[in-house]
Amino acid sequence: MKNSIFSIFMIFLVLFSSANVAVVEANYPSNPNGIDIINALNPSGRRSTTVTGGFTLTNRGPATSVNFASTVLTGPAYTIPISAITFSNPTPIAAATPQIPLVSISITFTIAVPSDAAFGTYSGTITATEVGTNATATLPYTVSVTQGNGIQIVDLQNRDLSALPVNKLQRDELNDNHSFKIKNNENNQVVINFNVPTAQFTDADGDIVDIRFTPNAPTIQANGEAVIQVTFDVPSDQETKRYTGVITATAQGTQLSDTLDISFDVVPDVCSDGIVGTSLRLDIEDPDNNDEFKPGEKIDISVNVDNVGNDDFDVAVEAFLLDADGEEIENEDGGSENINENDDQDFEFSLTVPNDPDKVDDGDTLTLYVKAFDEDNEDEECTVDSLDLEIQLENDDVQIESASLTPSTAMCQETVAAVVKVANVGSDDQDDVIVSIKNAALGIREITESFSLNEFADDEDAKSTKRLDFIVPPNTNEGSYPIDVEVEFGSGDTVSDTIFLNVGQCAPSKPDDEEQDEVEPQPEDEEETDTPDTESGNDEEDQVTGGSTTFLPTSTLFxxxxxxxxxxxxxxxxxxxxxxxxxxxxxxxxxx
Structure with missing residues (x-):
C-alpha cells in the first residue's frame, strides 16, 4: 500500500516539474536579446520649441538596464542633429521572471527643434541597447516641424483674416482707412517684411496703385502682436477696373509667413472726398451684373441703402453710366430720403442708355455706378456700388425718340401737327419705314410715305423727324383724346407710343339772322399790321422732313x-x- 502511494506521489512530482519547465521556456523568446521597442509616438512642433517623443520598451529576458540613441533626423533640405535629441540613459527596467514574463515601460525623450529648421517631416531611428550584453532593438520614428500659427494676420478683433475688405477706391484718392494685426506666436521676436506684387496693381499705362504699410518693418516680441495700417495711393489717371493681388508678410530670416488677399475696383471720383465712412451700405438690386441693354433703352434701377451707424442721415442717391474709358456718358438723380439708424431704404429710378453711336456701340461694356451719401456731410459718409452692363444691338430695331402735338390743346377745326422723331438703333439699314397716327373718335388716320434710315453706327442718317397734320373735326366734344403713334419697319415690326390731345369747349354756332359782322373801330391815323407767328427752328435735328396733311371743309369755303x-x-x-x-x-x- 505504501509503495502505491509513493509511486503516485512521484508521478505527480514529475508532471509538475515538466509543466514549470514548459512555462519558463514559453515566456522566454527564441530571440536572446529579450528587449524590444514598439509604439512610437511621432511628435510635432514649431521651430524654437522642444517637443516630446515616446515609445514602449518591452523586456522578455534578464535585462535590467537599457541605453537609447537616435540617428540624425533627416527632413526637407535640413537635418536635426543628434545633439538636439535627449534620452535618459541608462534607463532601468525589471527583468522578466516566470511570474512576470513580459515587462513593459513607457519611455519619453525630447527634441529641441532648431529655430532655422525647415518646415516638414523628419525621419530617424531609435536604437535600444541592453547594458552588459549589447543586445539591441530598433524603432523608426518621425518628427514634424510645423508652421502652425508662427505669425498670423488677423483683424482688429483677433479673427483670422484672409482678405482685406477694401472693395472700391477712387481715382486720385489717398485712403488710409484699413488696418489689420500681425500676431507672433513664436517664442522669439521677429521682424516682419511685406512683399507687394506691384505688377498686379499696375494698369496698361504703367500707373501703379501704391500700397504702403505703417510701420513698414515692425519688430514683434515673442507671443506679441502689432497693428498695421494700410495706405492706398491711387493716381488720378489710374485705369478704372478691378485689381487683385496677394500681400505676403514674412518673418525676417525665417520661413514664417502669412498672406493677405487684396482686391478692389478703381472707380471714378464720384464721391467728393473719396469713399469715406462706414455707416452706409449700398447694394444695387437691379439691374444684374452683365445684363444686356440697347441704345435708347431705359435702365430701371433699384438700390437698397442700409444705415448701420448710430446716427440718422439724409441720404441722397445718384447714378452714373461710364464707358470703357471711364468717361461719364449719362447720369441721373435718384432722390433722397431720411434713414434712421439701424434702418434701410429702397430707391427706385431710371436712367436711359444714350442712343448716340459716339457714346455707345454694339459690344461695348458700360459700368453703372451708384453712390449713396449723407447730403449734409458727403465728406464723412459716401459709398459706391457698381456693376457692368453689356450693349447688344438687334438687327432690326427702330425707336420712337419722341412724339408731340403742337398745340397740345386745340379747338374744333384747328390744325394740329404731330411731330414724331424716330431713330434706327439696329445694326441693319431700314429701307421701308412708315409713321402713322390715328384716333377713331376723331376720325384721324394719317400716314407718311415710306422712308429710309441707315444703321445705328451712321449717326447722321440713322434718325428722322416726321410731321403729320390733322384738323380737329367740328362739334368735337371737349376732352382728352389719345393719339396712337405707330412706326412700321423691317418685316412688319412695329413700335408704338401714345400722345394726348386736349380739345377745348367749341363755341356754339349762331343762326344766320343773329350773325352780324362786328368791326372794331380803328383810330383814323393808325395802320393795321400783321405780325407773323415765328418759331425757332435752327436745330438741325428738329428739322421736319416728309409730311402728310389732311384738309377738312372749313368755314372759309362759305x-x-x-x-x-x-x-x-x-x-x-x-x-x-x-x-x-x-x-x-x-x-x-x-x-x-
Whole structure:
C-alpha cells in the first residue's frame, strides 16, 4: 500500500516539474536579446520649441538596464542633429521572471527643434541597447516641424483674416482707412517684411496703385502682436477696373509667413472726398451684373441703402453710366430720403442708355455706378456700388425718340401737327419705314410715305423727324383724346407710343339772322399790321422732313360764315327744290 502511494506521489512530482519547465521556456523568446521597442509616438512642433517623443520598451529576458540613441533626423533640405535629441540613459527596467514574463515601460525623450529648421517631416531611428550584453532593438520614428500659427494676420478683433475688405477706391484718392494685426506666436521676436506684387496693381499705362504699410518693418516680441495700417495711393489717371493681388508678410530670416488677399475696383471720383465712412451700405438690386441693354433703352434701377451707424442721415442717391474709358456718358438723380439708424431704404429710378453711336456701340461694356451719401456731410459718409452692363444691338430695331402735338390743346377745326422723331438703333439699314397716327373718335388716320434710315453706327442718317397734320373735326366734344403713334419697319415690326390731345369747349354756332359782322373801330391815323407767328427752328435735328396733311371743309369755303350757317343755307335750298317738285306732281295729276 505504501509503495502505491509513493509511486503516485512521484508521478505527480514529475508532471509538475515538466509543466514549470514548459512555462519558463514559453515566456522566454527564441530571440536572446529579450528587449524590444514598439509604439512610437511621432511628435510635432514649431521651430524654437522642444517637443516630446515616446515609445514602449518591452523586456522578455534578464535585462535590467537599457541605453537609447537616435540617428540624425533627416527632413526637407535640413537635418536635426543628434545633439538636439535627449534620452535618459541608462534607463532601468525589471527583468522578466516566470511570474512576470513580459515587462513593459513607457519611455519619453525630447527634441529641441532648431529655430532655422525647415518646415516638414523628419525621419530617424531609435536604437535600444541592453547594458552588459549589447543586445539591441530598433524603432523608426518621425518628427514634424510645423508652421502652425508662427505669425498670423488677423483683424482688429483677433479673427483670422484672409482678405482685406477694401472693395472700391477712387481715382486720385489717398485712403488710409484699413488696418489689420500681425500676431507672433513664436517664442522669439521677429521682424516682419511685406512683399507687394506691384505688377498686379499696375494698369496698361504703367500707373501703379501704391500700397504702403505703417510701420513698414515692425519688430514683434515673442507671443506679441502689432497693428498695421494700410495706405492706398491711387493716381488720378489710374485705369478704372478691378485689381487683385496677394500681400505676403514674412518673418525676417525665417520661413514664417502669412498672406493677405487684396482686391478692389478703381472707380471714378464720384464721391467728393473719396469713399469715406462706414455707416452706409449700398447694394444695387437691379439691374444684374452683365445684363444686356440697347441704345435708347431705359435702365430701371433699384438700390437698397442700409444705415448701420448710430446716427440718422439724409441720404441722397445718384447714378452714373461710364464707358470703357471711364468717361461719364449719362447720369441721373435718384432722390433722397431720411434713414434712421439701424434702418434701410429702397430707391427706385431710371436712367436711359444714350442712343448716340459716339457714346455707345454694339459690344461695348458700360459700368453703372451708384453712390449713396449723407447730403449734409458727403465728406464723412459716401459709398459706391457698381456693376457692368453689356450693349447688344438687334438687327432690326427702330425707336420712337419722341412724339408731340403742337398745340397740345386745340379747338374744333384747328390744325394740329404731330411731330414724331424716330431713330434706327439696329445694326441693319431700314429701307421701308412708315409713321402713322390715328384716333377713331376723331376720325384721324394719317400716314407718311415710306422712308429710309441707315444703321445705328451712321449717326447722321440713322434718325428722322416726321410731321403729320390733322384738323380737329367740328362739334368735337371737349376732352382728352389719345393719339396712337405707330412706326412700321423691317418685316412688319412695329413700335408704338401714345400722345394726348386736349380739345377745348367749341363755341356754339349762331343762326344766320343773329350773325352780324362786328368791326372794331380803328383810330383814323393808325395802320393795321400783321405780325407773323415765328418759331425757332435752327436745330438741325428738329428739322421736319416728309409730311402728310389732311384738309377738312372749313368755314372759309362759305365766305367766312360758320359751318352751321352753311348747313342751314343748303337745307333751305333743298326744301325749295323739294316743294317745287311736289307742285309739279300735283299739277300733272290734275291735267290727267
Amino acid at each position: 365766305g367766312g360764315r360758320s359751318a352751321t350757317t352753311a348747313f342751314w343755307i343748303i337745307a333751305d335750298i333743298a326744301l325749295v327744290i323739294l316743294a317745287i317738285y311736289f307742285l309739279i306732281l300735283i299739277f300733272k295729276r290734275r291735267r290727267d
